[in-house]
Amino acid sequence: MKEIKNHLEVNNNEKSNSLESELFRPIQENINIQDFKVLVDSVEAHKYKDAARAFIRTNPKFKENFIGLDMSSYRQLVLEQCEEFAKSGLVHFTDIKQNIFRYAGIVEMLALFNNNICTKLGVHFTLFGGTIMFLGTERHQKYIEDANTLKTVGCFSMTEIGHGSNVRGIETTAHYDPSTKEFIINSPTPTSQKFWIGGSYLHATYTTVFANLIIKGVNHGVHAFVVTLRDKNGNVLPKITIKDCGHKLGLNGIDNGQLKFDHVRIPRENLLNKYSDVTEDGTYKSQFSSPIKNFAATMAPFIAGRMAITKGCSGALKTSLAIAIDFSYVRKQFGPTLENEQPLITLSSQQRRLMAPLARTILFDLYVQRLTRELAQPKQPISIHAHCSGIKAIYSWHCVQNLQVCREACGGQGYRSANRIAEFKNDCDIICTYEGDNTVLMQQLAKYLLALPESKVQQPTIYLDGDDAKSLLFNFENIKRLFDQREQMRLKELKQIISNSKESSYNAFNNAIPWSVKLGYAHMNKIVFDHAITTLKENNVKPLAHLIMLDSLVTIEEDLGWFVTNHLISSNVAKAIPFLIQDLCSEVTKVSRQILESFDIPENCKAPSKDLISDLF
Template identity: 40%
Template sequence: MEPSQTVEDESQPSIATVTRRIQRLSLHLIPLPPLQCSPHLDMLTCAKANKQEVDVASLSSYMRGKHREIQERIFDFFNSRPDLQTPTEISMKEHRELCLRQLLGLVREGKIKPFRYVVEDPAKYFAISEAVGSIDISLGIKFGVQYSLWGGSVLNLGTKKHRDKYFDGIDNLDYLGCFAMTELHHGSNVQGLQTVATFDPITDEFIIDTPNDGAIKWWIGNAAVHGKFATVFARLVLPTHDSKGVSDMGVHAFIVPIRDLKTHQPLPGIEINDCGHKIGLNGVDNGALRFRSVRIPRDNLLNRFGDVTRDGKYTSSLPTINKRFAATLGELVGGRVGLAHSSVGILKIAVTIAVRYSLLRQQFGPPKQPEVSILDYQSQQHKLMPMLASTYAFHFATQYLVEKYSEMKKTHDEQLVGDVHALSAGLKSYVTSFTAKSLSTCREACGGHGYAAVNRFGTLRNDHDIFQTFEGDNTVLLQQV
């Protein structure tokens, strides 16, 4: 190389590169003309495949059966009442009050009276419950606490005197109630509950006591704000004249008023605390109850499987504590049936949203041709189609479970009782676990748009998550099966 020759410094950008960069930067400084829609931004035809003609009305009637009409009534009621629809952003306090207004509106204005169906027509009750839960899962749970748990315990564990006294108040929501079974230290192990109900033969009353902090009733729906009564599960203790001094008859259920019907203030001896914010279901006012020598009449014992006479003698048609306990829990299996059924309802919502979106959303495709519906890609099909098939399978499986449960309620056949117990434990566990995983898959299948709160996946996922623990932890239920 001659010394006089110049060499361009390769570490410096060329004149052409600098010019191009200046041109690009200038675009940010010069106002652009009004946006002209490119043909590439137009909405393209949904899904190239041939559209199948389906008789939607007939298919819907087949899937939802004879209870389709009452579900449509519920949807129509809430569609006509935008003030009762849950907004995307809402505080816990506002959500709780909205849930109560939704329930009162449904029953008193919408004329939906589900309580009589809890025993008379469980299939219709569960159809109503599914529709209510699709509006807001918090509303569905509050609905279930009132009618299936609090109301169901009165119907299933009580006798005629209890039904005569409480039925109308539960039905019309004058008697909002709680189901106080779970304690701080005991959930699935119901036989280990520590709350005590001691009979006082002098006053003909039971004295309800919380003996220690671990026995505080915990996570009790309707307790924190709205409940007026509670079905309290406690160990029935009778005084005796032998050396032991007392006789423990095992866990029984008692109706305990917790707030004054007029002032709504907690009654003497009742301590109520708020469980506060939860991962989901913040429209449900979960609370903690502590009892300090709370006296209730002897008649408040729900005495279908065991009773106490005026002179303090225990009577029962069932000979042992274990048999009485099994009979009591057997009558409460409807909650487990309802959770399996409701979980499928939530799965239906999520799968419907994800499949519809996947038909409309288009990405990639052959050069210079319309983009392809993402449901045409195998990766999307592998996510959604087995899930869709499983949703149909679970729909029919839980329908079968409801039929068996309804038959059990009518016949009280011992073989059916055992079958329903095993089937409900298995299906509740399997379906709720499947739905919990599927909700995340559906969100992912909808990409970034699935992350928008308005598209419901976050709410559905958070509200449903506790279904894996409600009415028996799934691990424990599978061991029972």
């Protein structure tokens, strides 16, 4: 114990004026809330977000209580909320292509309120809209006008009962009939029925269907088609059967459906033909030399959806953290005497469990801002697909894990639906699976990293050892080197496992999936950190340095066994880490309410009262 104390106390003087210097001083308690708000909201999106906040605060549909509604009323309310929002003009159907900052900002604000609304709008705008805008051409523009105001609702039919993650395995067919110049969309087997299709059971007029394009017996692979599901009166068209997917763990305000097509004829023009087309006489023309390349291009637009989905995590977590932290300031249990009970926030455990996810949520948001900027560029970096996949996976895992933390931090009251966290927890659970299952996405990231040319620059190895653990760790350059080195070693390790395998390339990779996931984490942790440091250098808004250091040490602690056994950190320095984390949590707690203020969460997004119990009296 004495040894640990030494680590924390040696060389504890004020440091020079470096980025880290403020970490050695008590935290500056008067943070500039407006500056911090713009940082978290992003320069590009903060005006759109403020407009959305104002809408959520004032629109009567966003004041209606959805807790405990039966499924049918809940679905109707969510539809009406989405319609109100679409009519407000705060978001446009074309935003996913033309103003991704507005789109992403709006989704995040809606997610502060409830994930049903942003999921329903997400399916319509990103998935249906994304397919129309990125895979369609001039002839598909006609779907846009009514979709803008949600006069027509669109959905997205990719998943089937038999195939989810492996989209290339889907069985739905689209045979071309040159005699009528039509495609015939068909579900040939029970497992080929589309399943989970959000918005299809009750509301969607159109869907984009993913199906195998077949001409004269030749299968050209998966292509996307627009299929009309309902007539003007909302009746399902003949030869289409739509069933309800039924009650779910969460998102019961969304009408997910099971779709069966029985030789449904659609015009030739309904093929989304940006990359490949079929002439009237049935000649297939593609910009790509093989179905696999066409498939890759067909899937490419959905990367924006993966970025957007992290906004659902961000909104839900910010509101839930705000509920849990506010509660911790109000709720009293225990104290030095019975007469002097203390607020929960004074408990070291409460500070530890709430400040660490608060820091990470902000750092992830900053990184998503960077990805959004990359997506907005006409020519996106080659890494964009891998990084959208990676952040979607690690943000949703972080979200699900920490919604549970928020719930527990509020004790029994956190379990009460009226206090909102339960709804967020159930609704967000599925983010780990839809728009790409997280474990599958982490492999996409690992494959991208495996394929990168090997760096010729040999990074100097790092070994953190010495008496002054605090100075060694409160040093962003050292943290960077730890993260860089872990990533390099994880990559080398994965390459070795695969190359040492005597099995086929499929099996060799398959046997190494857990290591791919670890590599994915190492890479994402590194680039989230790198981006946070870039932001800090450009704009040292308080308390960003503290948040970065807190999240860095928590990240190291999560993999501490690895860092120590691989001789990057000595066991003596390792022992100091939990203490430094606790100190940082205590410092961040001092400004936590100001951080929450900067989130500017409309009151109707939160629990009915800060103490979570007043509504009971």
